Amino acid sequence: MQLFSEKVRLDLPDSDIWYFANFFDFKKADDFFESLRKNTPWQQDDIKVFGKVYAQPRLTALYASNNRSYSYSNITMQPKPFTSNLLEIKTAIEEETDTLFTTCLLNLYRDGKDSNGWHSDDEKELGTNPVIASVTLGEERNFHLRHKSDRTLKHKILLQHGSLLLMKGETQHFWQHQIAKTSRNIGERINLTFRVIR
Numbered sequence: 001m002q003l004f005s006e007k008v009r010l011d012l013p014d015s016d017i018w019y020f021a022n023f024f025d026f027k028k029a030d031d032f033f034e035s036l037r038k039n040t041p042w043q044q045d046d047i048k049v050f051g052k053v054y055a056q057p058r059l060t061a062l063y064a065s066n067n068r069s070y071s072y073s074n075i076t077m078q079p080k081p082f083t084s085n086l087l088e089i090k091t092a093i094e095e096e097t098d099t100l101f102t103t104c105l106l107n108l109y110r111d112g113k114d115s116n117g118w119h120s121d122d123e124k125e126l127g128t129n130p131v132i133a134s135v136t137l138g139e140e141r142n143f144h145l146r147h148k149s150d151r152t153l154k155h156k157i158l159l160q161h162g163s164l165l166l167m168k169g170e171t172q173h174f175w176q177h178q179i180a181k182t183s184r185n186i187g188e189r190i191n192l193t194f195r196v197i198r
């Protein structure tokens, strides 16, 4: 199913980040997009930022092979059991990364106004040095990285349809990431981030 996938390590200090451009071929990625778009129970939660309540600027869903919840930005999500599509994606990624993932957070960016603000994936349930495997389906978006203490260190990478971005090691200690809004007239993007929560 998987074609040869070129694997590139980002040349950034204090990080261990890998990019696989065509992890899934376009046909496979199209099929996953259609199915996940239609069959996922997308929800929009409220987040609290400095005491004010906002609708989160994207839709989400949580799946897991256990019953562990995931909490971030004052939201606690309870997982649903994995579907066969998600298990197929998870298995392909586990083979590549030698990691057994328990949990997948899905994000749906409906258009360029949807976004994901600067953060690290450093919630305590992820443990130290978490492995985060992030799949992009649909519209491509820029993924921005900035170093937490040396703000001159920045990088952006265009996450393409069918790609896999892998973050591990000390990356979350030293770097933040975001998906910024864009005024370009763009389509929907689904992002899946596989994580380990025990």
Ligand SMILES: O=C(O)CCC(=O)C(=O)O
Pocket: 105, 107, 116, 121, 134, 143, 159, 177, 179, 191, 193
């Ligand atoms: O959409 C993306 O590529 C990033 C998602 C993300 O950073 C997250 O869900 O923690």
Ligand SMILES: [Fe+2]
Pocket: 119, 120, 121, 177
């Ligand atoms: Fe993240």
